[in-house]
Amino acid sequence: MKSLTDQMGTLHTFEQTPVRIVSLVPSQTELLFDLGLEEQLVGITKFCIHPYHLKSTKKIIGGTKKVHYEKIRLLAPDIIIANKEENTAEIVAELSKICPVWVTNIITIEDNLQMIADFGQLFNKRTDAQKWIDKTRYAYEDFKRFIADKPEKKAAYFIWRDPYMAAGSDNFINELLKLNHFKNIYDTKGRYPEVELKKIRLEGDPDLVFLSSEPYPFKDEHAFEIGRFTHHAKTVFVDGEMFSWYGSRLVKAFDYFKQLHQRIT
Structure with missing residues (x-):
């Protein structure tokens, strides 16, 4: 027992x-x-x-x-x-x-590691769980070294349209945005706030607008629609799984984030 x-x-x-x-x-x-x-x-x-x-x-x-x-x-x-x-x-x-x-x-990432450890105990897979914890920690520390000298950029991360909704605070997406030195302009608006596009510059004037591949499949026309209300922001389509999937996916996410930074610079 x-x-x-x-x-x-x-x-x-x-x-x-x-x-x-x-x-x-x-x-x-x-x-x-x-x-x-x-x-x-x-x-x-x-x-x-x-x-x-x-x-x-x-x-x-x-x-x-x-x-x-x-x-x-x-x-x-x-x-x-x-x-x-x-x-x-x-x-x-x-x-x-x-x-x-x-x-x-x-x-948080620590919550993610705790989940992996819990599953190891639950299902008698402690050795496998520890391997994934070690892999994740190694990739995490490596990424922190990579990101250390990158300047902070203001960002909005959209997850839905009609109504437009963004990632706010107190969620895994926001934690990964912070890790990437992306300052979330909506992190004081609740967890997943509805957003008025016409107010985007007043509410934070982002340098980057991320359009996630999930849960809403954003397309070029949505980038143009949002672009009418931003000033200098660069619109970037991103893989939503890399920002919102926890578990073993996080190991792949750190490599993806390195490529993302190369894309935006």
């Missing part, structure tokens, strides 16, 4: 190591795969696209915000892996009637 506490402070007790896992978060599905848990994964969301072959070998149980409870129940999971931001409290409460729901809460 093992007792472990998730990142929401909920204590879970397991008679034995969970062997049937449902994952409700794409980045966490990728991490579970990278920890060697492909066989144990029985259910994933339609957004769990890495690695791609899982979509044809695992049961699809809906999305992150709308799950199919009966499909999950029929999979007879031992544990469901969720996330505070991706999945609603109502979903977690309903799924808790089926089996324990382990909820992560990732805002």
Whole structure:
């Protein structure tokens, strides 16, 4: 028997190591795969696209915000892996009637490393987890050396259109923006504020406008639309997975950020 506490402070007790896992978060599905848990994964969301072959070998149980409870129940999971931001409290409460729901809460890189360590303990994959923690720490320290002499630039990071919404504060995207020396002009406006384009110069006059590839697929016409309201800002399309996916993806993200800085300079 093992007792472990998730990142929401909920204590879970397991008679034995969970062997049937449902994952409700794409980045966490990728991490579970990278920890060697492909066989144990029985259910994933339609957004769990890495690695791609899982979509044809695992049961699809809906999305992150709308799950199919009966499909999950029929999979007879031992544990469901969720996330505070991706999945609603109502979903977690309903799924808790089926089996324990382990909820992560990732805002900082340290939170991310804690999640990896927790999964190592939960699923008896401590050695694999430690390898990913070491890889992440090494890449993190290397990137901090790379970024040390880069000047700070003001930035806006858009995640949605109609209405336009940006990444604000108290989320993983903002932490990675700060790490990259990008000063988020919306970091006092809440977590994901709605934005009036005509006020963008008044609210911070960014040097850079990032248009993320997800959750909204921004296109050239949106860059032109935003560009009408900015003065000197450079508009850059960025890979949203690199800024918002935690777990093992972060190792790849640090290399991506180096390339991004070369692009913008």
